[in-house]
Amino acid sequence: MQEFANQLCENRQFGFKMTDSKYFTTTKKGEIFELKAELNSDKKEKKKEAVKKVIASMTVGKDVSALFPDVVNCMQTDNLELKKLVYLYLMNYAKSQPDMAIMAVNTFVKDCEDPNPLIRALAVRTMGCIRVDKITEYLCEPLRKCLKDEDPYVRKTAAVCVAKLHDINAQLVEDQGFLDTLKDLISDSNPMVVANAVAALSEIAESHPNSNLLDLNPQTINKLLTALNECTEWGQIFILDCLANYTPRDDRESQSICERVTPRLSHANSAVVLSAVKVLMKFMEMLPKDLDYYGTLLKKLAPPLVTLLSAEPELQYVALRNINLIVQRRPEILKHEMKVFFVKYNDPIYVKLEKLDIMIRLASQANIAQVLAELKEYATEVDVDFVRKAVRAIGRCAIKVEQSAERCVSTLLDLIQTKVNYVVQEAIVVIKDIFRKYPNKYESVIGTLCENLDSLDEPEARAAMIWIVGEYAERIDNADELLESFLEGFHDESTQVQLQLLTAIVKLFLKKPTETQELVQQVLSLATQDSDNPDLRDRGYIYWRLLSTDPVAAKEVVLAEKPLISEETDLIEPTLLEELICHIGTLASVYHKPPSAFVEGSRGVQHKRLAGSAGSGESVESPDAGSAAGASEAPPAVIPSQGDLLGDLLNLDLTPPTTAGPPPPPSSGMQMGAMDLLGGGLDSLLGGDLGGSPAMGAGFAAPPAAMPASFSAPVSSGLDDLFDLGGGVGMPMGAYSPPKTVWLPAMKAKGLEISGTFARRAGVIQMEMTLTNKAMSVMTDFAIQFNRNSFGLAPAGPLQVLSPLSPNQSIEVTLPLNTVGPVMKMDPLNNLQVAVKNNIDVFYFSCQYPISMLFVEDGKMERQVFLATWKDIPNDNESQFQIKDCHLSSDASSSKLQGSNIFTIAKRTVEGQDMLYQSMKLTNGIWLLAELRVQTGNPNYTSATVSVPDGLCLAFQTDHLGASLLPSLQSDHGFICNSLCFLPFKLLSLSVTQLSCLKIQFHICSLYSSHSLT
């Protein structure tokens, strides 16, 4: 009954017209039998009608696969339409009926020999679409013939068929040599065949990133350019995209290609235009800027881009995304075309937003008045998203064009007066940025802003407002009340607002300490005790600690001068931009992401760089680069200062001997903190010392060398404890390896942070690094290079970073080193200058390796030799060194040191002291001898200073014994190794520069050490 109703319904719908819709009425189960009968009918006409019905059912997604044998039986026919229909059916269902599909093979093979090229082409085309292994085997021979067919129509169809076959069975295509045939087709006389061959090769190349399928040379380029003029619009797209991969040899070739591509800018097909723009943008890089042609080309690029904007909205959208890139790279092209980006009220929202973005990028002093008038107009539109973005754009204008700032601010104030909630919130967010860009200029508007405090319900706007209140607390009379009102619902706020509130209140406290103590205590306790958010807690503790130990320092930290923000913040990173310019017109350019970051199937896209700037990418390979970089790169002074903040933090966590870990100090701690706050801290604050006394200032900004050891010590010991744990289990005899330190802070390297250490494992020196991506975009293509150094350290292999490093991801890398690199004396001797490259830039840093890395495994000297050599060392080459707080017995020291390839040759006990005689050998064959004296009875043996028998050691001490390294001297493992680092430097430096087999020997013990030169 139901079925009948359906039938009625459908009949009524299509009204029994003489159209294909009648086929839709015959797809119910019972009808399959009917169709079967019709398909096997003797009458040709009935057969054809039946096949049409089958196809109609298929197109609407109904399953008619049961009819497979019957349909295939209709294939042997002279009727071209029937044949085509059957082919259509076959393509759809062969996969589900592979055995049946074999039945069709014979007909295909026969059709490939047909005198009619249309049939030949159709057969080879259809065969390629049948994704069944058994069929593809039969396809090879016909395909080979068709690739060499006399008719270009067949050849061009066959070219595409190779790509199809490759998709099904890549190995088969390679084995059969189809790829070479395809390459030959690039030189075909028919432009359509060339275009299809290029398209097929490009598609195949996508799954073979490293193959040289499209090996472009001037000859092939010439052929492509010739074909470009004659083939269809689609072929032109394929050829242009292929041309874009070519790197011209010189500017003349570049210019001649540009000249031949330029006419494509006048094509009616926008995809052709954009592909031509890509080629021109890329090859333009190679042209000298003073060339007349360069200017001509720039002028020629503008009109086609503008024309794209009069097309359908979908085309406009893609065009706008690409224009966004072009404008960033070469703003001069469209600088006079601002008006075409003005928004029409009935543009789709996605077009509106893109236009707005480009308007900001093109905004300049010359056109800012116009732009602002437009933006103000947009801010009164209906669409909320668009209005918000327009308001934001006004703020960006203010930041970008300084002369307009005042007008922007007054425009924003006008908008705030409208009291439209989301407009007000956006306006406040951007005004915050304007305050930061132009400090002390527009603060008069704060009053107006404060009036709108209650209407803010979005986190970003609330955070912005709180920031303003905190920053200008001294100008707002009731700042404390305002902030207090926010504090009431502290737990319901988003993290962004909580963090901002915490900072703002601390700022307020530092500015008006007398009235706001309660408030600051309240917020600190909220942040540290009642919050589960680690960021908030950590920030709370930092402030707490700062305020309790040194309020003046706190002031300098919290109220420090803020770096100015610039309009550059929203620009795409230059390297990514360069890559995207090479991919204009692709999906990558629409998403503004590197092509490797997405699209399945592009299993490794070669990274394209603009030709002109390729030099910067290569510089890491040149040997001079390192030294040049080294010169500009002082041993990073940032590190200790960062370290001490870190130390402070860790100290905080480590001092209380609780094992529970994270839980914050109990309330008594809170009490103490509070007392602390009110005690010494406040005294100095209230003592009128607000400017920061010189002494205090110095204390805060002390040079790293003077950093008191006391607080660093627990840090490293804490870490060492951890390390000991690992070492104790994994490798009892393991060499000492210092904990990782930050070598390259993220702010210096566009978001790449590198921390690392050195270790010697199984005789191999290893550089162990943690690479962290703190930028917004993916990093790839890492490589590393060392400058020449004292011991010829060089990477033994490439830096193995296999997968791209996505934002906020860290990766551990171990780089084996050898010592066969070029040698140059460094100062300090163990200094190593490193260049690291990634897809963004090349970065330089220097680090120091512990000298113990260089102690080789066969450093055990024979007793006799040792004795003889020991005596030969003159006294003035002796250096003494003392180690405090060493808790090890002589035996334990001995075995520990052996882990670092410091071998004990002999031991004797004199007057309750253990004397260890030790030897070690450096990678360059230099021997070192040492005497270690351990006072067994007194493990906490402390003696104040290092005794300095000659002037040399004094130099070391001042040069190298930075306070930052004292902690490692005191740690149990590293003590000897690290002291070794410092003592022999001057001496070694004499020898390595000469690179002879000079033997330097030196001698160290707990009370004194000696070294000598033979």
Added chain:
Amino acid sequence: MIHSLFLVNASGDIFLEKHWKSVVSRSVCDYFFEAQERATEPENVPPVISTPHHYLISVLRHRIYFVAVIQSEVPPLFVIEFLHRVVDTFQDYFGVCTEAAIKDNVVVVYELLEEMLDNGFPLATESNILKELIKPPTILRTMVNTITGSTNVGEQLPTGQLSVVPWRRTGVKYTNNEAYFDVVEEIDAIIDKSGSTITAEIQGVIDACVKLTGMPDLTLSFMNPRLLDDVSFHPCVRFKRWEAERILSFIPPDGNFRLLSYHVSSQNLVAIPVYVKHNITFREGSSQGRFDLTLGPKQTMGKAVESVLVSSQLPRGVLNASLNPSQGTYTFDPVTKLLTWDVGKINPQKLPSLKGTMSLQAGASKPDENPTINIQFKIQQMAISGLKVNRLDMYGEKYKPFKGIKYMTKAGKFQVRT
């Protein structure tokens, strides 16, 4: 390349699917439907949507979404251009491109799609080639086919496919040889409150209808070719000739085609043919608003402004409008708040006006947004840019063709802010 195509109607049903490689499940369209749901207006669906394994590129034409599925890096413009070509082909074949027309001709549609793409690579997209391969359905042919059992698929290799002039078939014969050219210009403009022009530009096209026997070689020259500095040509136009002599030289396709499209940007002075005097105001605290609109001709070179249609999206707070047109008729849709006024021809002696009041929701505050006025109009026998064809010559054939040229100016996106 292009993997699959789904056709989706306004209510979100897939009514046709076509796969050129392996079959992609319909479920991929769920991502599209999500985006469709999020979009406030049908035209706001983003044209490029990413899904975990595919990308969906869509165009909206004739209230049908054409959703292409791609899997690897393919230039999106290529896909969009192709989809537009599909739409144009359907329209060419079936007269209209609607869901009903496509369903009525589903087999032809399928055959066409199969001819247009091979493995995702465009194969034959020129309408004259397609028409040789697959005959467009006509009532007569359907009847004949049904009776005689003949087919609507061509038996021969389409000749144009491989010639140097793929856009023209050989052996064309007409008894009346004629070549007509229409110069059609559309003005896009934004006029601000005070009546000054913010941006104005002209999108011009020359559409041709050429029915000439044999292989004619035409040249078309202009009185003022310097106007045309931003042009896109049909592939038949010889670019070098244009560069050197500013003459359009071409072997035309047979039938209708777009010879040239051009763009006259705002740098050159664009004449604005109409002006609008408007006064749309709301008073705070009153539930009434005033509406007052007068149209007048501006720079029309003495030609009449016809088929004028004014439309405006009034603020959401407007409940109804009671207006009085001096000529023509107006409608106000209280649901969409769209006001349209069909003015007709502007008489310079008696300017058309529309005056009256709008009623607002009682107690509602004054609307924030200012309605924009959209104007459509036509001016016959004039190209507003001043472009003029000088002469048309034919070479290569002996007969004398009948030649004609027509000019027209229309409003494109012509918007007046209030």
